[in-house]
Amino acid sequence: QKEVEQNSGPLSVPEGAIASLNCTYSDRGSQSFFWYRQYSGKSPELIMFIYSNGDKEDGRFTAQLNKASQYVSLLIRDSQPSDSATYLCAPTGGGNKLTFGTGTQLKVEL
Amino acid sequence: DAGITQSPRHKVTETGTPVTLRCHQTENHRYMYWYRQDPGHGLRLIHYSYGVKDTDKGEVSDGYSVSRSKTEDFLLTLESATSSQTSVYFCAISERQFDEQYFGPGTRLTVT
Numbered sequence: 001q002k003e004v005e006q007n008s009g010p011l012s013v014p015e016g017a018i019a020s021l022n023c024t025y026s027d028r029g030s031q032s033f034f035w036y037r038q039y040s041g042k043s044p045e046l047i048m049f050i051y052s053n054g055d056k057e058d059g060r061f062t063a064q065l066n067k068a069s070q071y072v073s074l075l076i077r078d079s080q081p082s083d084s085a086t087y088l089c090a091p092t093g094g095g096n097k098l099t100f101g102t103g104t105q106l107k108v109e110l
Numbered sequence: 111d112a113g114i115t116q117s118p119r120h121k122v123t124e125t126g127t128p129v130t131l132r133c134h135q136t137e138n139h140r141y142m143y144w145y146r147q148d149p150g151h152g153l154r155l156i157h158y159s160y161g162v163k164d165t166d167k168g169e170v171s172d173g174y175s176v177s178r179s180k181t182e183d184f185l186l187t188l189e190s191a192t193s194s195q196t197s198v199y200f201c202a203i204s205e206r207q208f209d210e211q212y213f214g215p216g217t218r219l220t221v222t
Contacts, residue, residue, distance in 0.1 A: 043200055044200070
């Protein structure tokens, strides 16, 4: 079992819809969870982080965390074509390390 | 970008040659990291540093060494490059342990 699992996609949503990106992780000791966005040919860019169970909202983005189920998700409301990118989930693991998923490719269609 | 530069940005080298990649930060962050990114594998940690002259291995450290003689610079060396080391290399920094990490622009390395 991979330490961090994400559906590779592509996930296609129409403009204006809600995109839901999911991530499961295996390390029950993970305390912090980060979502990065990566455009093709560019470096990862931090968009959200969450530490506590529940929801955290920042503009059009909502991160949801359920530690009991070892599940973290990212919702993007009112999806825009500029949201088309690969989204990487990264929980902290043992020591001072992030463990990255392979990412979900999101395509927002006009 | 959070004051992180990488050099060179692109490099083509031959098998068996040594290669050094440089990461430079202006944020005075304590932690620095080297990752490689390959299709199907995502980002994998090579080495990281938690202070000047303090480094540790990541999950894919074989064939790589690092050095950090100043807070702002973190060097990644491939002692004898192999084709399997063809990849995109990213440097990242963070201020504290378990903090969010910020990434540099990346270096595309091709070993022929």
